[in-house]
Amino acid sequence: MRSLVRGAESPAARTGRRRDLRVDLFRGLALSCIFIDHVPGNWLGLLTLRNIALCDATEAFVLLAGYAAGLAYGSELDRRGFTFAAASLARRIGTLYVAHIFLFVVFTAQVGYSAAALDTTAYLDELHLDVFAEQPYLALLQALLLRFQPAFLDILPLYIVLLMLLLPALPLLRVPGLLLGLSAGLYLAVRLADVNLPSWTGGGWFFNPLAWQFLFFIGCALGYVPRPPEGRPAGRLAVPFHPALAVLAGLLLLLGAAASLITQAESDTTALLLPERVAELLSAVDKTGLHPLRLVSILALTYLLAHLVPIGAGWVRSRAALPFVLMGQHGLPVFCVGIFLSFLGRLALELSDRWPMQLAVNLAGLALLVGVGAIGAWYRLREAATRPPPGQDAAALPRAAASLTNSAP
Amino acid sequence: MTRRSWSRLLLLLSLCLLPHGLAAQAPACGAPAELLEPGAPLPAVARAAAAGALRVLVVGSASVLGPGTSGPAAAWPARLEAMLAARRPGLRLEFVVRGQRAATAQDSAALLREELAKHGFDLVLWQTGTVEAARGLEVEEMVETLHAGLDKVRAAGGDAVLIDPQFSRFLRTNSNVDAYREAIRLVAAAHAVPLFRRYEVMRHWADAEEVDLERAPREAKVATADKLNDCLAKALVLLLRQAVAEAKATPASR
Numbered sequence: 001m002r003s004l005v006r007g008a009e010s011p012a013a014r015t016g017r018r019r020d021l022r023v024d025l026f027r028g029l030a031l032s033c034i035f036i037d038h039v040p041g042n043w044l045g046l047l048t049l050r051n052i053a054l055c056d057a058t059e060a061f062v063l064l065a066g067y068a069a070g071l072a073y074g075s076e077l078d079r080r081g082f083t084f085a086a087a088s089l090a091r092r093i094g095t096l097y098v099a100h101i102f103l104f105v106v107f108t109a110q111v112g113y114s115a116a117a118l119d120t121t122a123y124l125d126e127l128h129l130d131v132f133a134e135q136p137y138l139a140l141l142q143a144l145l146l147r148f149q150p151a152f153l154d155i156l157p158l159y160i161v162l163l164m165l166l167l168p169a170l171p172l173l174r175v176p177g178l179l180l181g182l183s184a185g186l187y188l189a190v191r192l193a194d195v196n197l198p199s200w201t202g203g204g205w206f207f208n209p210l211a212w213q214f215l216f217f218i219g220c221a222l223g224y225v226p227r228p229p230e231g232r233p234a235g236r237l238a239v240p241f242h243p244a245l246a247v248l249a250g251l252l253l254l255l256g257a258a259a260s261l262i263t264q265a266e267s268d269t270t271a272l273l274l275p276e277r278v279a280e281l282l283s284a285v286d287k288t289g290l291h292p293l294r295l296v297s298i299l300a301l302t303y304l305l306a307h308l309v310p311i312g313a314g315w316v317r318s319r320a321a322l323p324f325v326l327m328g329q330h331g332l333p334v335f336c337v338g339i340f341l342s343f344l345g346r347l348a349l350e351l352s353d354r355w356p357m358q359l360a361v362n363l364a365g366l367a368l369l370v371g372v373g374a375i376g377a378w379y380r381l382r383e384a385a386t387r388p389p390p391g392q393d394a395a396a397l398p399r400a401a402a403s404l405t406n407s408a409p
Numbered sequence: 410m411t412r413r414s415w416s417r418l419l420l421l422l423s424l425c426l427l428p429h430g431l432a433a434q435a436p437a438c439g440a441p442a443e444l445l446e447p448g449a450p451l452p453a454v455a456r457a458a459a460a461g462a463l464r465v466l467v468v469g470s471a472s473v474l475g476p477g478t479s480g481p482a483a484a485w486p487a488r489l490e491a492m493l494a495a496r497r498p499g500l501r502l503e504f505v506v507r508g509q510r511a512a513t514a515q516d517s518a519a520l521l522r523e524e525l526a527k528h529g530f531d532l533v534l535w536q537t538g539t540v541e542a543a544r545g546l547e548v549e550e551m552v553e554t555l556h557a558g559l560d561k562v563r564a565a566g567g568d569a570v571l572i573d574p575q576f577s578r579f580l581r582t583n584s585n586v587d588a589y590r591e592a593i594r595l596v597a598a599a600h601a602v603p604l605f606r607r608y609e610v611m612r613h614w615a616d617a618e619e620v621d622l623e624r625a626p627r628e629a630k631v632a633t634a635d636k637l638n639d640c641l642a643k644a645l646v647l648l649l650r651q652a653v654a655e656a657k658a659t660p661a662s663r
Contacts, residue, residue, distance in 0.1 A: 040581045111583050151545050151584045196547075202513075203547040206585075263595060276599050283556075283595035286549040287588070346582045353578075 001322050004377035006329055008317055021316045021325055022309055027064040028324030028373075031334050033057035035365055038152050038342035041349045043358050051264065054256040054285060058155065059298035061335075062212055065159060066219020068331065069166060074173045074224035085170055093163045099336045100156040104143050107150055108132055110343040114350055131201065142200040149199065152342065154206040155335075161197070161209035162216045169217070176221040176237050187214035191289050204288065211289040215298065241307045249300035256297050323370040330376035337372045341365045437647050438640035439619050440610045445644055447603035447652035453568040454649065455656035457531035462501040463493070466524050468517040469536030472575055473508035477622075477634035486534070488642035496646070505530075513540050514554040521558050529565045534645075536572035536607075538593050542586040552592050559600045569602045570648070576611035578623055603652050610644055611637075 002008050007019030033048040034057045050056035069089075076085040111132070131148070132139045142148035146157045172179040189195075190211045196204025221237050239245075259282055285291040315321060327334045345361040437445060457463045467473050467486040475484020482491075490504045507520040514537045521533065535558065541551045555571070562569045573593045580586050590608055597604035614620040620640055625633035 040585070040587060041578075114579060114582055149545065151542075154545075199545075201544045201546070203550060206545055206547075263591070263598075276601055279595050279598035280556075283552050283592060283599050284549075286547075286552075288547055288549055350578045350582045 001326065001374070002317075004374055004381070005322055005325050006377070006380075008322070008325070020311060022305070022311065022313070023064060023067060024325045024328035025316050025321050026060060026305065026328070027068075027331055028326065028328030028334075030057045030060040030064060031327050031331065031338055032324065032366060032369065034061060034155070034335065035338035035342055035345075035369060036362070038339060039345040039349060039361060039365075041353050042345070042361065043355075044362050050260075052257045052260055053253065053297055053301065054260060055294045055297040055301070058207070058287070059215060059290075059294060060301075061155070062158070062162070062215050063219040063298060063302060064328075065162070065331070066216040066221075067223035068219075069163065069216075070173060070220035070223030071225060073166070073170060074220075075227075077170050077173060078227040082170060086167055089163060089167055089170070093160055093167075095332070096156060096160050096163065099332070100146075100153070100160065101144065103156065103336065103339050104150070104153060106340055106343055107153055110347060111150070114347055117347075117350070139200075147198060147200040149206065151206075152339070156339075157205065158207040158209050158212060162213055165209070165213050166216075166220065169220075173220060173224045174226065176224070179217055180221055183214050183217040187211055187290075191292075194289075196288070206288060208289050215290060215295060218299070239303060246304060246307065249303050252296060252300045253304070256293070323366075323373070326373035326377060327369055328373075330373045333376055334369050334372050338365075338369055341368060437610075437644040438614060438636075439617055440613055440640075440644050440647075442647075444606055444610050444613065445648045445651070447570075447648050447655065448597075449601045449603045449652065450656035450659060451532065451568040451570070451603065451649065451652040452656040453531045453566060455653045458497070458500060458653060461499060462503075463532065464503045464528075464530045465490075465505070465532045465534065466521070466530040467504065467506040467508070467534045467536070468520045468524070469508050469534075469572065470512040470517065470540050471508060471510045472539065473506055473536055474510075475634070475638050477630060478638055479631050479635050483635045483638055485638040485641040485645070488639050489645055492642055492646050508536075511540050513544075513546060514538070514551045514558075518554050518558040522561065525561060525565050530562075530567045532649075533562045533567055533569045534572060534605075535559075535569055537574075538586075538589040539574040539580070542574055542580065542584040542589040545584065548588055548592045551589065552596055555593070555596045556599070559596070559602060563600070569600070570605055570645075570652075571597045571602060572605045573608050576608045576615060578615075603648060605645060605648055607641065610641075614640065 005021075005024075007021055036042055036044045037048055037050065037057060039045070048057060049060065073085050073089055076088055139148055146160070149157055169179060169182075172182070187210075190208065195210060196208045197210070199205055225236050259278070263279075263282060285293050287294065309316065316325070342365070345365055348357055348361050351357070454463065473484065473486055475481065475487070478484055481487060484506075486504060486506045490502055493500065494502055505524060507517075507524060509516055509520070512520070517535065517537060521535070524530070535555075537555065538551065540546075541548070559569055559571075571593055573590050574580065574586055586608070594604060611620070614637075615623070620633060620637045622630070622633050622637055
């Protein structure tokens with residue numbers, strides 16, 4: 001498996017810019033958590049980030065997606081200019097859109113199947129859940145317009161809009177201060193004015209892209225590697241280590257963990273341990289608009305991990321970590337297959353949610369996700385083997401982000 | 410130890426002293442006692458019960474109307490009323506049930522306002538979250554609506570109990586119901602009102618094969634729906650009794 005992982009050779013093997021395997025590892029972990037959390041009733045879901053922090057795998061995924069986008073499209077922008085980078089980004093958006101529509105069709109079939117299997121047509125009708133049966137043509141149109149997003153099909157539409165926002169903002173990657181200033185301004189304005197993209201079933205999007213763009217652009221700014229003028233080291237945006245900042249981040253995460261654990265405790269203990277004011281504050285921590293506490297939590301977590309796990313850490317290359325690194329290096333196919341598998345996992349747990357099925361769903365699901373990563377890596381290696389060796393410059397920089405098996409989001 | 414935990418200890422002791430057969434009867438169709446812990450007292454209900462008249466308002470979506478049961482008398486609010494009347498023959502009971510198919514928290518909050526404008530209630534049972542989860546509506550909007558509604562109930566001098574969505578494998582499979590349950594739980598804690606964890610209780614019944622509406626054969630659907638509503642009412646009676654006992658033990662809680 002090690003031979004399939006990009007950049008897993010000994011750290012000193014390649015000079016120049018090394019691939020940061022930590023990013024791949026954490027993206028792989030986030031992708032596994034997204035699969036697990038998308039299967040309601042899955043016992044492993046009790047072990048994912050959302051139980052011990054105010055943020056969850058979605059925040060990690062969006063931040064790392066921004067990082068990957070900043071790295072890939074930033075380098076295309078510098079090497080081949082805006083038009084090329086924008087075209088390649090547009091292609092990626094197209095791929096994501098097609099993937100989303102495919103998953104929507106699968107989801108519809110899954111709901112139909114599980115409704116038939118459980119004979120719950122009366123229940124569907126009672127809930128008005130069956131919008132698809134009521135107005136199939138309109139539902140399809142609204143799904144194409146991304147205004148109809150069934151439960152658990154809300155991350156890809158968010159991602160599509162985030163990349164669309166990056167399109168005009170590409171040149172701003174070179175001026176991270178301005179980019180982040182504008183992005184923060186939009187975030188604040190959207191939160192204060194309570195603006196969201198409209199949803200067909202009422203209200204707004206489950207993940208408001210206009211708010212979540214801030215986290216995404218923070219990732220972009222961190223991922224972008226400026227091309228250094230001759231003879232000077234690259235000045236990548238970085239937040240240096242400071243003990244006070246680290247302590248603050250640690251404290252914040254501890255408080256978040258305490259709050260999350262208490263809210264999940266039995267209701268009796270909740271009332272005893274959780275003062276009313278704190279509960280009220282926690283009830284206002286919304287995911288839709290990326291509440292500042294959620295934003296700060298993921299940033300604190302990233303800050304601590306980035307400084308506490310050294311870039312050459314041995315365990316990141318360990319046997320246990322490699323499957324996740326592999327998943328992280330092939331983010332898009334793994335994500336899409338993960339959502340697809342979560343549908344199957346839900347049907348399986350609907351039949352039985354006892355431990356044999358729990359074990360089967362999680363083992364099969366995660367093994368298949370690693371398999372998808374491995375196939376992507378194998379394909380990339382074969383493709384690279386049949387191509388003439390690229391020039392010096394191209395080898396040092398991340399490759400174009402167009403193919404499905406590429407490292408880009 | 411706080412005064413409240415003392416009162417709980419006393420309650421526990423008195424339960425142990427009850428004749429053994431009574432406890433083994435599993436008064437709420439076998440629902441575990443810890444799921445029926447109210448977590449907060451109901452002082453207004455205690456006062457009203459002591460004064461001999463209790464006015465209860467039930468608002469929510471279709472499930473308060475007992476869909477699929479043999480008739481309106483089998484719906485859980487009606488069963489609850491009957492059980493309370495049987496338990497306290499001298500108590501003057503007034504039940505108002507306002508439910509609507511596919512009612513969101515905002516819809517039921519409107520019903521709540523309408524009823525509160527007519528006269529006060531000692532207890533409001535507010536069932537919510539199912540429709541939000543099924544349609545994937547904004548959690549935040551539901552939370553704000555619940556906050557405002559509960560403030561209104563308290564301002565009118567009444568107690569409230571929140572009731573979370575029904576357990577259903579279908580709902581669990583096809584909606585993000587946990588996000589809404591979590592939010593309802595926090596709202597209940599923020600207002601120090603009891604939460605009836607209907608989802609967990611019903612899941613327990615389904616796991617224990619006590620009542621499982623979704624897996625009931627077609628010909629047994631109506632009987633199962635009747636039993637479910639009866640069991641829900643029994644569970645609520647237990648929760649209310651405990652919350653009233655807590656209120657009596659701590660008279661100056663508010």
